[in-house]
Amino acid sequence: MIKTETLADFYEIKLNQVPDGHQEPGHFNVFRTEDCVGQGKQPVQYSRRDFYKISLMRGRHLYHYADKSLEVNGCSLLFFNPRVPYTFEQISETATGYFCIFKEDFFATHIRGHLTDLPMYQPGGKPAFVLNAQQDDHVSAIFNKMLDEIGSDYRFKYDLIRNYTLELLHYALKMEPSNSLYEHTDANSRLTAVFTELLERQFPLDSPAQQFKLRSAKDFANQLAVHVNHLNRAIKTTTGKTTTEHIMERLAAEARALLKHTDWNISEISYSLGFEEPAHFNHFFKKTARTTPSAFRAMESA
Template identity: 25%
Template sequence: MYTLNSQQPVPIHPFERDEVTGSKLFTILRSEGELPYEEDLLIPHRKAYYLLVFVKHNRGRHWVDMTPYERKDNTLYFTAPHQILVKEAATPFWGTRLTFTDEFLALQQNASIRELPLIQNPQNGHELLLTAADGAFVEEMLAKIETEHNRPGEWQHRMLTAYLTVLFTYLSRLYTEQFTGAEPSADKLLLKTYQAKIEECFRELHEVGAYASQLHISAGHLSEVVKAQSGKPAIKHIHERLVLEARRLLFYTSSSLKEIAFDLGFADASYFNRFFKRETGVTPAEYRIAIRKMYQ
């Protein structure tokens, strides 16, 4: 598997304007055995958008963060913009791809969609296994979405929103069945806000108090609520996000430990080394050697 050298930042693939409607927010593309994946998808990268892929038939292996997936037929795969993706080889693909941006989810008519478990993805899932009946339903809804997508007119946006809401709601029900405890509750709003703020600022802000200031509440109240709702101290959420990003960079790039430490907001590489070992039990160098040896 290709890894990036120390001079290559993880590339971010921008959202491509939809060829049919010109939309910069949403696309749908059906494939009947083509090789739609360009060479740059074989290099570790992030996408600047959400991606849902319904696989009717495809073979091969791809990675999401540090986890490999052998692609299965009649399966849905989904990723969010912050994750690192890479394919091991281009293979013929039968299925449908949906892509959409944060701006699409921010539209008022899509408010109910963006709160669904499939989109929020509290369990950090990626692969949704479908029964034959589930696959048939998903394929039918995607066909309706594609038909409406190719039919511009006064009612197009409302119809697309309606079909997408039905599809994502159906998939969210399957998500909560396959990922135990995935159903979000209303009383976790502060926790979700805190986690979203960490996603936005984890490179710059490493202390709970800094996030409390951002959220205009006391550090004590934030810590109390986060611990009660998640079962983990508030600082642990920050540390876990830093460790996740460190693991990604150690696995997918050849950046030095000093470069990774600086990228994650650590002024001192030795402190980053101690932090990583405290959180994982191994040093960054030991982790890099072990994880690459595992998947050689």
């Protein structure tokens, strides 16, 4: 399974130490790219992160974003979010630039709506913006202001940094995103792996109050920022089964585990698995296990 990279993982990989404040809901930090990539540094792994990242990258790189790839040669401004796994390959010998990382709570109550409402963070949105020399200078100046403030003792420095980050977002929104995203040769297997990781991440269900939320191919397609038809084709091509078959098989396996290993009643199990009524769960379970939930539990406990 593809492991989600946490902030602690990031700091351990890049800096060999984890700062005390990394668990704060509104965590923010900013870096120069050349301090974090290159010789002696661990390569960036293809995975989902639990934080947002905005990067200004110079040089030649190949980015893998969800099931798409993007070759960048020059200067680009890129926006990555927790919903979509990514990595990049450095092709040129040198790479310079900047990047900042932050949790969504960094903007709590400070912006209208949510970050996911912005075009670059919506399903199917394009995360890359190619910059000319003048635009590079402008964006670099914003990142340098962030670097100056992050190291200062100014009491309200994070208010300033928040404004600088918003300036980056709005500067990009006034530009045209790059249209050069293309499907990678192993896009089907890559997308299938991400789907499987997202499906498994919902389990195990630890209490009757916890509920299985992503129940349809469309739910998963929205989370993975791809069209549902594309997701279905990729999974069918890779595994020979439909997206729905995978979801239902995993749901049935969890139902059997809950009936066998918990003392939850049928209604509680039904709710936790996302069924509106216990009768719907009974019908589903009987169709997949050829017996009722109550009979299965009695048989397993005999």
